[in-house]
Amino acid sequence: MNDEKKSILKLLDEKTIKDSSIPSNYLLGKELFDNNNIEITEFSDEKVTAIVHGVINRKVEFILNENFVNWKCTCRLKQNKYCKHAVAVGLEIIRRK
């Protein structure tokens, strides 16, 4: 294994997820994670996709872009801070560390 190789798993940690979200969404996301509502459907160094199960299922994607992890979620079109679904999936990802 090449230590230089970047991966979503290496770049994400709890602090990054906290810093990337507003506190209320962090707590809501943690709740989703604690309730095992996350289904990872693809997991690689460069891309993670997951379904967050709920009243409306949401699809979250994390994509590695150089030194950053970009993300998107079907609950909103574009935003800077993680939505609660991205928080939940992020926590599910780092659980695999």
Ligand SMILES: [Zn+2]
């Ligand atoms: Zn979302």
